[in-house]
Amino acid sequence: MSKESSKRGPEAVSDPAAGMTNADEKRRDGAAFRILASYAKPHRLTFFWVVCCAIIAIAADLMQPYLMKIAIDDNLMVGKNDFGTILEISGIFLILSVTGLLFSYLQNNLLQFAGQSIVARIRKELFEHISKLSMSYFDRVPTGSLITHVSSDTETVSQFFTQVLLSVVRDGLTLVFIIVLMFHLDSTLALYCMILLPIIAVIAISFRTYMRKTYQLSRTQLSRLVAFVAENLAGMNLIQVFHQEKEQQEQFTNRNSSYFRANLREIRTNVLFNRSFDILGNMSVAFVTWLGGMAVFNKNMEFGVLYAFITYIRLFFQPINAITQQWNTLQSTNVSVQRIWSIFSVVPDIRSSDNPQPIRLEEVQGRIDFNHVTFGYEAGSPIIKDLDLHIRPGEMIGVVGTTGAGKSTMISLLCRFYDVQSGSVLIDGNDIRDIAQPQLQRMIGLVQQEPYLYSGSIIDNVRLFDESISREDVVRACKFVGADPLVQRMKDGYDTRLSERGSGLSAGERQLISFARIIVFKPKVLILDEATANLDSQTEQLIQSALNVVSEGRTTLVIAHRLSTIMQADRILVMRQGEVVEEGTHRQLLNQHGYYEQLYMHSQGKVNYGA
Numbered sequence: 001m002s003k004e005s006s007k008r009g010p011e012a013v014s015d016p017a018a019g020m021t022n023a024d025e026k027r028r029d030g031a032a033f034r035i036l037a038s039y040a041k042p043h044r045l046t047f048f049w050v051v052c053c054a055i056i057a058i059a060a061d062l063m064q065p066y067l068m069k070i071a072i073d074d075n076l077m078v079g080k081n082d083f084g085t086i087l088e089i090s091g092i093f094l095i096l097s098v099t100g101l102l103f104s105y106l107q108n109n110l111l112q113f114a115g116q117s118i119v120a121r122i123r124k125e126l127f128e129h130i131s132k133l134s135m136s137y138f139d140r141v142p143t144g145s146l147i148t149h150v151s152s153d154t155e156t157v158s159q160f161f162t163q164v165l166l167s168v169v170r171d172g173l174t175l176v177f178i179i180v181l182m183f184h185l186d187s188t189l190a191l192y193c194m195i196l197l198p199i200i201a202v203i204a205i206s207f208r209t210y211m212r213k214t215y216q217l218s219r220t221q222l223s224r225l226v227a228f229v230a231e232n233l234a235g236m237n238l239i240q241v242f243h244q245e246k247e248q249q250e251q252f253t254n255r256n257s258s259y260f261r262a263n264l265r266e267i268r269t270n271v272l273f274n275r276s277f278d279i280l281g282n283m284s285v286a287f288v289t290w291l292g293g294m295a296v297f298n299k300n301m302e303f304g305v306l307y308a309f310i311t312y313i314r315l316f317f318q319p320i321n322a323i324t325q326q327w328n329t330l331q332s333t334n335v336s337v338q339r340i341w342s343i344f345s346v347v348p349d350i351r352s353s354d355n356p357q358p359i360r361l362e363e364v365q366g367r368i369d370f371n372h373v374t375f376g377y378e379a380g381s382p383i384i385k386d387l388d389l390h391i392r393p394g395e396m397i398g399v400v401g402t403t404g405a406g407k408s409t410m411i412s413l414l415c416r417f418y419d420v421q422s423g424s425v426l427i428d429g430n431d432i433r434d435i436a437q438p439q440l441q442r443m444i445g446l447v448q449q450e451p452y453l454y455s456g457s458i459i460d461n462v463r464l465f466d467e468s469i470s471r472e473d474v475v476r477a478c479k480f481v482g483a484d485p486l487v488q489r490m491k492d493g494y495d496t497r498l499s500e501r502g503s504g505l506s507a508g509e510r511q512l513i514s515f516a517r518i519i520v521f522k523p524k525v526l527i528l529d530e531a532t533a534n535l536d537s538q539t540e541q542l543i544q545s546a547l548n549v550v551s552e553g554r555t556t557l558v559i560a561h562r563l564s565t566i567m568q569a570d571r572i573l574v575m576r577q578g579e580v581v582e583e584g585t586h587r588q589l590l591n592q593h594g595y596y597e598q599l600y601m602h603s604q605g606k607v608n609y610g611a
Contacts, residue, residue, distance in 0.1 A: 073304030115161025171319030281317035366555030398566025401575035445523035451514035477519035
């Protein structure tokens, strides 16, 4: 069944900053860091020790120039040749160096542990949330965009904790300590140096808006590039069949060039921003050297004080430069957090009832009722029109019709990938909207035209990584559906690892494994959506035998283009434009000489008809 896809292309990836005013951006930034703070709260003790380690490490590093000041002014400049004092100062210098190294190491490890734990939790919850979103969401949002959110955006958040936060704590405290020591050494010279602070603030503010735009542009172009690559990899067979490699390469080149230009713009902005501070730092050192040198010549300042002060003014710009170098990561974090939380804010269209019906799975009979159901993917364009259908427990129903008749849509409603717009769908008299989603999923087994196999062993692919299902149950299921000879021919038997999507296996072999899944999970309702559409006649017979085994004792709905698949069904539904226009057994429908007969004759190559 084909429906008009509402999925957007890579260019449709949203920019969370688009159309925002300055007030909106401030609120957004505040919200981003409140969100991160909520995740950091359980690690507040770890962050406390990070700050403690930072204070000790910084103090140990910054006391070293002060020790040199003591050695110069109290020993060398006064002609004092006390070797013991010099040795003592050297020993203290060594202790301070080792202390700084040790506590810097502890600080980094504690911060990395807390940061990586937070990001791992965000990534886990993001994946869980995405897996619970409704199918309509995946119709709208490109897969490549979601890949970017789970991988690239969460990595940017990781960099915030491991780089930005580290810089803020370490370099921020370093700056405070340096200012305190500068005022302790010479308050007049320190006040002159404080003139630099408003200059630094002006430079930072003037660059802020422009830098934000460059970072946002770069992130948006990257997301579009990743989305395009993901979509092309998924459809590579189609691209090669229609020889579209050159056209796709041109499109990739255009997107890659856009990302390249955005990256260059970001780098130029970052370099200009950082070099402004380098120039300011060099001018400041020259200014302090001239001003302090005049004071030393006039006997108003000791040479050791000038030496320590020049050392501190050099160190003064290092933490500022380090913090500003993290500005791009900080901006990227703002954007990434907003992109991640734009996903978290999506409420699934399909949600379990607050008061689900208590249902014992072993007591489910499998009666299905579609009570005057109407549904469309877009408002005003119904695909299913007033469908009134009732299926008995254990009945095998075949569903046929041309492309676009509504067959797969009906199945999607039964699986509750979408909710009906009017009417109701019942299983054993219970509205599926009142059944807890996990229970509904265990009640229904779905085998699609292209069964999805994961990277993993045969065992894991049959039981879908559910450790509660034993190896013996998997082997028994494979034997039951006739897949055991296939598995035994493989090098490692049931431990043979499959590659992504089961490449290397034929379509029929993949279907047999998907049938084995049905056996181990024991659903009472079985749905086969075009499960034999891509099979040759011999393989189809093998699958048909497996189907007869799997459908035993289950309510079974089989959607088929090949009428031979459903000729033995208890009842066949003929759908056309969202309605059941005929129903009955194969023989009864042929005797009606209606639409089904046209489909059947066409399948036999005896007549052409207009769909």
